Amino acid sequence: MDRRIKKHPILGEGKQGEEVTVYFDGRPLSGKKGETVAATIIATGHRINRFTRKMGSPRGIFCGIGQCTDCVMVVNGIPNTRTCVTLVEDGMIIETQRGTKGGGAEND
Amino acid sequence: MIEKQAVVIGSGPAGLAASIEAAKRGVEVLVVDENSLPGGQLFKQIHKFFGSADHRAGIRGFNIGQDLLEEARKNGVEIWLDSAVIGIFPGRELAVEKGEGNGNKTLQKIKAQKIVIATGASENAVSFPGWTLPGVMSAGAVQTFINVQRVLPGERFLMVGSGNVGLIVTYQLMQAGADVAAIVEAAGSIGGYAVHAAKVRRAGVPIRLNTTIKKAGGQEELEWAEICQVDSSWQPIPGTEETLEVDTIAIAAGLKPLIQLARMQGCHVEFIPELGGWVPLHDKNMETTCPGIFVVGDSAGVEEANTALEEGRLAGVAIAEAVGTISPSRAILEKEEIWKRLENLRLGPFGEHRLLAKKKIIEEGNRQWKRE
Numbered sequence: 001m002d003r004r005i006k007k008h009p010i011l012g013e014g015k016q017g018e019e020v021t022v023y024f025d026g027r028p029l030s031g032k033k034g035e036t037v038a039a040t041i042i043a044t045g046h047r048i049n050r051f052t053r054k055m056g057s058p059r060g061i062f063c064g065i066g067q068c069t070d071c072v073m074v075v076n077g078i079p080n081t082r083t084c085v086t087l088v089e090d091g092m093i094i095e096t097q098r099g100t101k102g103g104g105a106e107n108d
Numbered sequence: 109m110i111e112k113q114a115v116v117i118g119s120g121p122a123g124l125a126a127s128i129e130a131a132k133r134g135v136e137v138l139v140v141d142e143n144s145l146p147g148g149q150l151f152k153q154i155h156k157f158f159g160s161a162d163h164r165a166g167i168r169g170f171n172i173g174q175d176l177l178e179e180a181r182k183n184g185v186e187i188w189l190d191s192a193v194i195g196i197f198p199g200r201e202l203a204v205e206k207g208e209g210n211g212n213k214t215l216q217k218i219k220a221q222k223i224v225i226a227t228g229a230s231e232n233a234v235s236f237p238g239w240t241l242p243g244v245m246s247a248g249a250v251q252t253f254i255n256v257q258r259v260l261p262g263e264r265f266l267m268v269g270s271g272n273v274g275l276i277v278t279y280q281l282m283q284a285g286a287d288v289a290a291i292v293e294a295a296g297s298i299g300g301y302a303v304h305a306a307k308v309r310r311a312g313v314p315i316r317l318n319t320t321i322k323k324a325g326g327q328e329e330l331e332w333a334e335i336c337q338v339d340s341s342w343q344p345i346p347g348t349e350e351t352l353e354v355d356t357i358a359i360a361a362g363l364k365p366l367i368q369l370a371r372m373q374g375c376h377v378e379f380i381p382e383l384g385g386w387v388p389l390h391d392k393n394m395e396t397t398c399p400g401i402f403v404v405g406d407s408a409g410v411e412e413a414n415t416a417l418e419e420g421r422l423a424g425v426a427i428a429e430a431v432g433t434i435s436p437s438r439a440i441l442e443k444e445e446i447w448k449r450l451e452n453l454r455l456g457p458f459g460e461h462r463l464l465a466k467k468k469i470i471e472e473g474n475r476q477w478k479r480e
Contacts, residue, residue, distance in 0.1 A: 003260045005284050010154050010168070015258040039257035047242040047261070047329055058328045060242025061261065064249025066142070067230045067366075070240075084249070087144055089211075 001045030020090040037083035037094055038064070038071055049073050049083060050097035073097045112138045114427050115202060115220040117193050117369065120148020122405025122416035123226030124176040124185075129424025131183040134433035138218070139185055140204055142192040147173035148228055150413065152251045154283075155276055163414045163453070170255075172413070196223065196373045200400050222400050222427045225370050226420065229363035229384060229406035234268060237323040239357075243330025247277045247360035254284040262356025266333045267291040268321050271299035274360030278308050281358075288313045289352045292335050294320040294342060301458070322349060324357060333357055363410045370407070373398050376476045382465035383409030389473035392447070393426035394419055397476045402427070409469065411454075411462055418450045 006014045017032035022040060031040035038061055041049070047060040049071045062070040066085035074095040075081035083094075114130050116123045119141040127137045145151065153169020180187065190207025197203070202218045231246040238244070243262060247269070253261045265286055267278045270293035278288050291308065296318055298305045305315060316335070322344060324333045337348035363384055370388040371377060375396040377386045387409045394402045402423040405416035422443060429439035454463035 005254060005258045005260060007285075008258075009283050011255065011258070035257050035259075039253060039259050042253065042257075042261050043259040049242070057240065058242050059240060060329070061245050061249055061253075062233075063231060063246050064252040065230065084252075085143060 003043050003045055020088055020092075022088055022090075022092040022094055024094045025096055031088040033088070033090075035088055037073065037075060037081075037086045037088050037092070040088050041083070041094070048096065051099070053099040056098075109201070110216060110218045112136060112218055112220050113431050114138070114222045114224065115140060115218055116224040116226055117141075117202075118148065118226035118228055118405070118407070119143075119146035119187060119189075120226060120228050120405060120416065121150055121172070121176065121413045122228075122407075122420035123148070123224065124180050125417040125420030126224045126226060126402070126404055126424040126427070127185045127420075128176065128179050128183055129421045130427045131180070131185045131424075133425070133428035135424075135428050135431050137185045139180070139187045140191045140193055140202075140206075141187065141189055144190050144207075146177055146187055146189060149248070150176075152248070152255045153413070154255050154280060157413065163417075163449075169413065193369060196369055196401070220400075221431060222402065224394075224402045224404060224420075224423050224427070225367075225388075225396075225407055226403075226405050226416075227366040227369060227407045229365050229410050231359070231363050232361045234321065234359050234361045236321050238325045238330070241324060241326055241330045242328070243326065243355055244324060244357045244359070247273050247358040250356070250358045251277045251280060254280060254286075260284055260286050262330075262354075263287060264289055264354045265356045265358055266321070266335070266352055266354045267358050267360060269293065269299065269360035269362070270295075270305070270315055270317075271360055271362065272301060272304060273363075274358075275300040275304035275308050277358060277360060278313055279304065279311065282311055282313075289354050290335070291315045292319040292321060293317050294338055296340075320344070321357065330355055330357060363406065365407045365410060367403075367407055370396060370398075370401070370403055373401060375401060375403070376473075378469070378472060380409060380465050380469065382461045383411070383469075387469060389469055389476055391473045392422075392470055393443070394423040395426065397473065400430075409462070409466065415450060415453050415462075418446055418453065422446045422450070 017034045020031045048058045059070045062068045064084045071083045072080045113136040116127045116139045131137045150169045150173030192205045195203040200220045204216045206216045265288045322334045322336045337345045375388040375398045380387045388396045388403045404419040404423045425442045428434045
């Protein structure tokens, strides 16, 4: 699925920017320099960023401005990274976060 | 320790306006913003602003943002991005986690003669069964995705709330190619401007008054929303439930000032519902009850971009006066003009209650002052 907006009556063509490759749960995805990690993921139609610690329930974007911390993921091995305010970089490793620590099954 | 005449926290319209006016009058200004891009929320605003020529009617928000940035740079304002102020300590010392541009951060201590808090606001949430599902998000988040990131976070939306944010984001969703099933509004009348409401209705989106979101569901992501009518005491009316097939719910339920830093410093705050909740008291110069600390824009009470700009300008002039780069007689005249423009912005059915609330803040702020 491609959720990028390519035509727009006011903003014109889609976001311009150098292509970068990131790895989302092991799969390569193409992103654009200058966009957030959350945007790169949402552009593929994927909206689950993490599963909560106690109930394992899914969470995605909520506030989009770095305030609510609902969208945190493991980015380059660092858990609890706010993906809505973190810009993608070439070669970045992004993982769905489970609980509060990391991408693996091992959690508190 | 770095020393600065003025440190402005936040580079939205209020913070930039304060910086520009202070810098133009010879004050050395540093702006610190936790985001990687300056401009605050202006860059999401692709619609034209209204009002008078003085307030750039007919110009789109993102162009206003660009003009402000250019003006700030031209006047020698220093801007640190990716840099979060993590504390303000007695003696107007700030601790800043400064982004060095290469992903690394350093801790910097700054001593400021004057501090301006221009941290803006955050959106209110509405909770209902299913509200934590991916696909339920704030209207501002939707706006950031479609207008700044240029991606659609869903295909078919339900908008909760008919204030200006709800109406404008609905229209912008359609411009981005999405479908909006309806706008629900629990009150009996539309919250935002009639101009925006008419646009949305002409585009075929029903605005359902006395109606609210009851619950939402889906496997791991949002798949449906149940709406229902409410009676005059806001209670759901049984039998009026209706299920809409939507994959995204956008919540536009107002904003509240972001005042953590003001609170941490001990600025006196009061609960002012007309301005979004807890608001730091301030005087006519926008100075809080903590000497040398100013608050402007949405963090001084939620209004709109034009009032934020004027409040920022006011603080900028007041700071130049206090630091001594302009004479008090010049400052009086310049502030008088800004106050007049602010009063004009707060006229009419939408502005009047804010004007009264602001007057209350200033009166109360003056009283608190005398106590200290």
